[in-house]
Amino acid sequence: MKAILLGSLEMLADTSDLWRQAFRQAFLDHGLHIDPRTNRPGQTRRVMRPEDLCPVPVDAILRCRNHHYGQALAQGPLRPRPGLVAVLDDIARRNIALGLVATTPFEWTVSVFDALDLAPERFDAIVTEAHVTADKPAADCYHLAAAMLATAPEDCLVAEMGLSGVVSARAARMSVLDLRGCGDPLARLAAVLPNPEPAIPG
Numbered sequence: 777m778k779a780i781l782l783g784s785l786e787m788l789a790d791t792s793d794l795w796r797q798a799f800r801q802a803f804l805d806h807g808l809h810i811d812p813r814t815n816r817p818g819q820t821r822r823v824m825r826p827e828d829l830c831p832v833p834v835d836a837i838l839r840c841r842n843h844h845y846g847q848a849l850a851q852g853p854l855r856p857r858p859g860l861v862a863v864l865d866d867i868a869r870r871n872i873a874l875g876l877v878a879t880t881p882f883e884w885t886v887s888v889f890d891a892l893d894l895a896p897e898r899f900d901a902i903v904t905e906a907h908v909t910a911d912k913p914a915a916d917c918y919h920l921a922a923a924m925l926a927t928a929p930e931d932c933l934v935a936e937m938g939l940s941g942v943v944s945a946r947a948a949r950m951s952v953l954d955l956r957g958c959g960d961p962l963a964r965l966a967a968v969l970p971n972p973e974p975a976i977p978g
Contacts, residue, residue, distance in 0.1 A: 777970055779873040779900075779927040781918065783936035783945065785880060785888045787961055789854045791845075798845035805840050806832045842881070849884050854891035859962045864898055866969055875901035875921045877934070877941075882906045901925050912940040918948035935965050 785791065867874050878885055882904040889896055896902060901924035908916045922929045934945035935953045945952045953968060955961040 777872060777933050777951075778931040779875060779922070779925050779933070780867055780965070781875040781877050781921050781932055781934045781945075781950070783877055783934055783941040784938060785876075785878045785884065786937050787857070787876075787935060787955075787965075788860060788888055788894065789856055789892060791849065791854065791888075794848040795845060798841045798848060801844045802837050802840035806837055808832070846881065846884055846887070849887035849891065852887075852891040854888060856892045856894070857962050858960070859966065860892075860894075863962045863966050866966060868898075870969060872969075873900045873925045873927060875899060875903070875925055877903045877917050877921050879903065879905045879908060879911050879917050912938075913943035913947065915944050915947035918945050918950060922948070922950075933968070935961065937961060 782788070864874070876885070876899050885902065885904050888894075901921050903917050903921050903924070905911065907920060908914075910916045918929070918932070918934065922932055925932075929949045930951075932948075932950040933953060934941070934948075934950045935955055936942045936945055937955045937958070939956065942952055942954050942956070953965060955964055958964055
């Protein structure tokens with residue numbers, strides 16, 4: 777293992793609540809009622825067609841969601857995942873290259889780094905949606921990260937929390953630590969780090 781690639785900003789901070797709130801606000805902005813029991817807009821007992829369920833263009837809702845989510849990231853506060861600094865320090869001590877492959881807007885990445893007071897220099901490569909033309913599950917982002925790190929794909933371990941990212945990393949022929957549904961992804965990552973190489977006596 778010569779490089780570790782974190783597959784999302786979620787590896788740095790748990791923003792799932794902000795994501796759900798942004799979705800809810802986007803639906804409300806378009807006049808869609810959210811049933812809190814199901815977290816779905818306008819559900820009734822009968823089977824509904826997609827056009828009945830969402831009478832406004834899906835793209836409009838997604839753009840609105842992204843707007844609210846971006847604002848929430850910028851306004852904070854965000855807290856780092858427990859053990860984040862320790863894991864980053866451990867990776868550095870093991871002389872393993874570190875990359876972040878979050879194919880989300882560049883501004884979101886900046887907001888998270890600022891909110892966590894995390895120096896971008898901790899990462900040897902950072903890939904956002906501004907760097908690629910095809911989002912995950914395309915393998916482009918991971919191919920680019922490997923090239924930036926001058927590391928063969930088979931020497932990279934990808935820590936991913938989403939299905940599209942898992943598919944993307946596997947398509948790039950990288951080893952994958954599948955963290956979907958994991959409550960403590962950094963602890964799982966720390967558990968698979970190789971032992972530090974012993975110091976050579978001077």
